[in-house]
Structure formats: C-alpha cells, structure tokens
Amino acid sequence: xxxxxxxxxxxxxxxxxxxxxxxxxxxxxxxxxxxxxxxxxxxxxxxxxxxxxxxxxxxxxxxxxxxxxxxxxxxxxxxxxxxxxxxxxxxxxxxxxxxxxxxxxxxxxxxxxxxxxxxxxxxxxxxxxxxxxxxxxxxxxxxxxxxxxxxxxxxxxxxxxxxxxxxxxxxxxxxxxxxxxxxxxxxxxxxxxxxxxxxxxxxxxxxxxxxxxxxxxxxxxxxxxxxxxxxxxxxxxxxxxxxxxxxxxxxxxxxxxxxxxxxxxxxxxxxxxxxxxxxxxxxxxxxxxxxxxxxxxxxxxxxxxxxxxxxxxxxxxxxxxxxxxxxxxxxxxxxxxxxxxxxxxxxxxxxxxxxxxxxxxxxxxxxxxxxxxxxxxxxxxxxxxxxxxxxxxxxxxxxxxxxxxxxxxxxxxxxxxxxxxxxxxxxxxxxxxxxxx
Numbered sequence: 001x002x003x004x005x006x007x008x009x010x011x012x013x014x015x016x017x018x019x020x021x022x023x024x025x026x027x028x029x030x031x032x033x034x035x036x037x038x039x040x041x042x043x044x045x046x047x048x049x050x051x052x053x054x055x056x057x058x059x060x061x062x063x064x065x066x067x068x069x070x071x072x073x074x075x076x077x078x079x080x081x082x083x084x085x086x087x088x089x090x091x092x093x094x095x096x097x098x099x100x101x102x103x104x105x106x107x108x109x110x111x112x113x114x115x116x117x118x119x120x121x122x123x124x125x126x127x128x129x130x131x132x133x134x135x136x137x138x139x140x141x142x143x144x145x146x147x148x149x150x151x152x153x154x155x156x157x158x159x160x161x162x163x164x165x166x167x168x169x170x171x172x173x174x175x176x177x178x179x180x181x182x183x184x185x186x187x188x189x190x191x192x193x194x195x196x197x198x199x200x201x202x203x204x205x206x207x208x209x210x211x212x213x214x215x216x217x218x219x220x221x222x223x224x225x226x227x228x229x230x231x232x233x234x235x236x237x238x239x240x241x242x243x244x245x246x247x248x249x250x251x252x253x254x255x256x257x258x259x260x261x262x263x264x265x266x267x268x269x270x271x272x273x274x275x276x277x278x279x280x281x282x283x284x285x286x287x288x289x290x291x292x293x294x295x296x297x298x299x300x301x302x303x304x305x306x307x308x309x310x311x312x313x314x315x316x317x318x319x320x321x322x323x324x325x326x327x328x329x330x331x332x333x334x335x336x337x338x339x340x341x342x343x344x345x346x347x348x349x350x351x352x353x354x355x356x357x358x359x360x361x362x363x364x365x366x367x368x369x370x371x372x373x374x375x376x377x378x379x380x381x382x383x384x385x386x387x388x389x390x391x392x393x394x395x396x397x398x399x400x401x402x403x404x405x406x407x408x409x410x411x412x413x414x415x416x417x418x419x420x421x422x423x424x425x426x427x428x429x430x431x432x433x434x435x436x437x
Contacts, residue, residue: 112141172200270367
C-alpha cells in the first residue's frame with residue numbers, strides 16, 4: 001500500500017511544527033527603593049530604605065516570569081511559594097498576598113528586611129540570568145508593611161484546642177516562629193524570655209535603622225492575640241529548670257530557642273582593656289537599652305572619638321554604622337578582601353556611603369593601652385590571600401614586617417558568636433576559635 005504524504009492541516013504536517021515566535025516583551029528594570037540620603041541618615045537611627053509604594057510594588061512584581069519550575073523557591077530556605085504572592089501583588093491584591101505569605105512564614109516584614117535574598121531566592125531567579133532578578137525581598141517587605149500599617153491582615157486559622165501545653169524558652173526568631181505555629185495548631189503555648197523585652201536578637205542585635213522595633217513588637221503582639229502567654233525577666237535554669245517545667249509545670253514539651261549569644265574574642269594581648277566590647281554587648285546597649293537616646297537613657301558606652309570594629313559580617317556593619325551615628329569616627333578592620341566579606345552587599349554599600357572606613361586585608365595583633373588600661377590604639381598587620389580554607393574562601397596570610405598602628409579609644413569585636421556552654425567549655429571554644437581565625 002502506497003504511503004500517503006501528510007497534507008496541510010494534518011496533525012503531523014511539518015507546517016504545523018513551526019510555531020510563530022512570540023514578540024519579546026521589553027524587560028522592565030528592577031525598581032529602586034527610595035532611601036535616606038547618606039549624610040542625613042548617618043546622624044539618625046531612622047530606617048534607611050523607605051519601602052515601595054503600591055504602584056512601584058505592582059510594577060516590580062510584574063517583572064516576574066512565572067516560571068513553570070520556579071527556582072527562586074528552591075533558593076528559599078523554607079521554600080515559600082514566591083510566584084504566588086508576587087503574582088497577587090502584581091494584580092494589586094495585597095491582602096491576599098499577605099495571607100499567602102503568613103501561612104508560610106511567621107516574620108515576612110523581618111525577613112523582607114534582613115534575609116540575604118541576593119544569595120538565596122534572588123540568586124536563583126531565572127530573570128536574573130540575563131537581567132536584574134525580581135526584588136523578592138523588597139516585595140515581601142512591602143506586602144507585610146502594607147497590611148500592618150493600613151490594616152486588613154487576616155486573622156490566622158486556629159485549630160481546636162488539643163489540651164497540650166508547650167513551653168518556649170527564648171523569644172527570638174526561632175521562639176516566635178515555633179510559638180506561632182504551635183498556637184495555630186491548637187496547643188497552649190507559654191514563652192519565657194530572660195531579658196526585659198521580648199524579640200531576642202531582633203530587638204537587641206539588629207539596629208533600628210535596619211529593623212524598626214515597632215515591627216518586632218507587632219509580631220509579639222500578634223502572638224498574644226493568638227493566646228500565647230509571655231513571661232519576661234524569666235531565666236530558665238535559675239527560676240525553674242526544664243525538668244521542673246515538664247514535671248511540675250504541666251508542660252508536655254519544651255522548645256529551647258536561646259540563640260547563639262556567647263561572644264567570641266580574638267585572643268590577642270590587651271583584649272581585656274577598658275574600651276573593648278563584644279559586638280553583642282555594644283549593640284545591646286544601643287538597641288535594647290536605647291543608648292542612642294542619651295542622656296534620657298544613660299546606658300551608652302563612653303563617648304568615643306574613634307571606634308574600630310573587627311570583622312566583616314552583618315554584625316560588624318551594624319556595629320560600625322551605630323558608632324558613626326553616636327558621633328565617632330568609624331573604621332572596620334577585616335583580615336580578608338572585600339569579595340570575601342560575609343556581610344550583605346547592601347550593608348557594605350550603605351556603610352561606605354555613610355562614611356565608615358574599610359581597612360581590608362588587615363588583622364589586629366595587639367590592643368595598646370595607657371597606664372589605666374584604657375584603649376589607645378590597635379596594632380595591626382597586613383594580610384595577603386593564600387589558598388582556600390575549609391570555608392572555600394582564600395586563607396589570609398600575614399605579611400611579615402607590615403605591622404602598623406591605628407589610633408582608637410574603643411574596639412568592638414564582631415567575629416561571630418557561638419552557642420552558650422558551660423564555663424569551662426566556653427573558654428575552650430573561645431580559645432579554639434581564636435586559633436582558627
């Protein structure tokens with residue numbers, strides 16, 4: 001039998017295989033976020049970025065390609081359905097976008113400000129392969145702020161009571177998240193916080209200009225509205241221990257979310273001098289104890305002419321930028337190059353704009369003091385980059401004979417905290433960390 005040739009209109013016709021190319025739509029540029037001018041913001045603790053307007057948020061959200069396989073979700077540590085809430089913003093349905101977010105994350109207004117989106121969700125954005133990625137973090141911040149300021153955040157769906165009681169030790173990001181989830185599932189939740197204000201590192205660690213305290217308080221209040229009971233100035237282990245909570249307190253389970261608040265120091269001579277602070281103490285004085293509102297709140301460290309901050313992470317940037325706002329000259333000393341700094345690119349950029357001096361490939365070797373053991377200067381040595389270490393970054397190697405001195409009267413050590421241990425193991429861990437640096 002003679003094989004028939006396909007004719008026009010037949011499903012297998014070659015003419016049907018060639019589809020017309022869709023005209024490429026112009027790619028909108030990433031929408032900038034308005035922010036305070038550097039000279040002005042270096043003198044106040046107001047938030048630096050001002051957030052998107054509804055119109056700008058919709059425009060930015062319209063840049064999303066709505067990929068069939070959204071890689072941005074794979075870049076998110078909790079795999080939030082990013083295309084869903086971004087699409088709702090593009091449609092102008094901000095309340096629905098907020099509800100979508102709140103069912104997946106407890107702290108969208110916080111995460112939209114402080115999460116490193118550029119190395120997580122935005123790094124995987126398909127649009128970012130040829131253009132700037134969608135500003136996912138800024139959109140998350142916008143929609144959370146919109147319902148907080150204008151109202152309309154939908155109440156969470158709470159399951160019927162289970163009769164189970166859970167104690168949460170620590171009211172930082174982990175404690176807030178777990179308490180919210182457990183309350184929604186119908187459990188009776190009680191939180192215990194050692195400090196006088198809840199919020200953990202969100203309150204005492206991150207400065208007002210990066211995370212306004214009213215946002216953290218809003219989330220704490222939301223937990224209370226869900227029925228979560230909160231006790232402050234309550235040190236578990238001193239007032240009660242975990243065994244007593246379980247046996248005498250009537251709790252079925254205990255979640256320990258006390259964070260990594262143990263300071264780490266460098267292990268160099270002179271580090272016990274007056275004027276040397278851990279970043280933890282320095283930022284706690286400024287943020288939680290409102291040292292920036294001196295003299296109404298007399299909790300400020302002594303007025304400093306020149307503050308040196310040691311480290312290259314976000315905490316170092318926070319400390320250095322706070323020092324600037326308290327009227328000091330501010331210098332960051334970091335032993336690697338700029339491209340190895342673990343801080344967010346945005347935070348480094350903001351610090352430099354405001355006037356923080358970056359002294360890179362530099363490492364302190366000694367803190368110099370006067371006769372009263374007060375800081376007068378820091379002796380440093382120049383570094384060069386060698387082979388990569390366990391972190392994948394090139395190892396800093398000292399340059400012999402390159403020692404020099406930087407005058408300073410305050411030193412803030414911001415080289416990373418660790419979890420709290422027993423006193424003996426804490427000393428061992430600090431010594432070990434200093435050797436590894």
